[in-house]
Each structure stands twice: as structure tokens, then as C-alpha cells.
Amino acid sequence: MTALFFRDLKLSIRAGGGALIGVLFFLTVAAIIPVGVGPDLNLLSRIGPAIVWIGALLSALLGLDRLFQADRDDGSLDLMLMQETPLVLTVLVKCFAHWAATSLPLVIASPLLGLFMNMSEVAIGATMLTLLVGSPALTFIGAVGAGVAVALPRGGLLVSILVLPLTIPVLIFGVSATYAAVEDPAPFLPPFLILIALTLFFAVIGPAGAALALRNTSD
Secondary structure (H helix, E strand, C coil): CHHHHHHHHHHHHHCCCHHHHHHHHHHHHHHHHHHHHCCCHHHHHHHHHHHHHHHHHHHHHCCCCHHHHHHHHHCHHHHHHHCCCCHHHHHHHHHHHHHHHHHHHHHHHHHHHHHHCCCCHHHHHHHHHHHHHHHHHHHHHHHHHHHHHCCCCCCHHHHHHHHHHHHHHHHHHHHHHHHHHHCCCCCCHHHHHHHHHHHHHHHHHHHHHHHHHHHHHHC
16 A cells, blocks of 8 residues: 555656646636736735635646546556455545645645735635645545546546535635634634544545446446
């Protein structure tokens, strides 16, 4: 499993510069929004956490179609299906590797985007923390869509269509927890704990659903 993790991590970084493309798209979103909204710094600071979360969500969707596609193209997926190790565990390790290569750089880059959006230090810290906790859920959800679309040509758009509705609860509680950290009367802990619960829930459901989809696709 350790060898599989580092193998997928290297492939995710090499294949089209997955991590770099996601960060560049992330920065592009943050650079375009102030131009469209205007120079109102108060407005930018209010909508900043939501924009950062939306940018992270869209950036995380960019490389989901490659989660299993490269393994199918070179025959590795067939070996994974035939090995004794449970396929659910294999998918879980691949999800962690994909998250480390694509979503973790977005978490690291989020403070820079917070500065672009004129966010306070507390808002930047809360956004970074919620992204760190909530972004794995996006990968686990995306694994199901990637497993369904792995045998389809041009499955990237299908993955995005399948995944986006399921990511809405993660987006809602991630943004809610960030705003709660900035607004004193609003409690930060309840939405943050719900965000953690969503990540743990999809950590169980996502790999199991993706494994089932991969087995059905291979049949």
C-alpha cells in the first residue's frame, strides 16, 4: 500500500502537471473574481471564503477523471482487481495519493488567495483549516464518479456532472464553518464537526462505491 501510494503520487504530479494545473486554476479564479466584482474591499472580504471554497472545489474536479483512467490504459487496473488485497483498501490509498497531489497544494495556496480577497487573518486560517478537513471528502466523492466513468470515452465531463451535486453539503458546511469563525456570535464548532463527519462518512462510502463501480465496469 505504501508503494502504491507513492506510485500514484508520482503519477498524479507527472501526468499533465496535475498539482500545478490545479493551483494555477485556483489562482486564476481568485484573480478574476475581484475584477468582476469590483474594487469594493469590504465586499471581497465578505465573499472571500465562499470564493476560495468554490475555487478549490472546481480545481479538485480537474484531475478526477485520471484517478483510474491511467491504470486502465496500462493494465494496472486488471491487476488490482485480481490481487488478494481488498479493492476498497486499494481505492482508499489511491484517493489519499490523489488528494495529496492535487488538493493538498490547494490548501497550502489558500492563504495567498485569501490575501487576494482581502480576507482577515482569522478568515484565512479558518478557510485553510476547513479546506484541510473537507477537501478529502471531495476526493472520496469524486472516486465514485471516476469509477463509473473509467470505461467511457471523454468521461471527465460525466465525472463532474455526477460529483457536483454530492459535493454541495461539503461546500455548505465548509463555508458555514469559515463564516462562523469570523462572526463572533456564530459557533464555529458545530459546522466544523459536521464537516469532519461528512469527510469520515464519504471515506467509508466513497471507496466502497468506487470499488463496486470498477468491478461492474470490468465485468
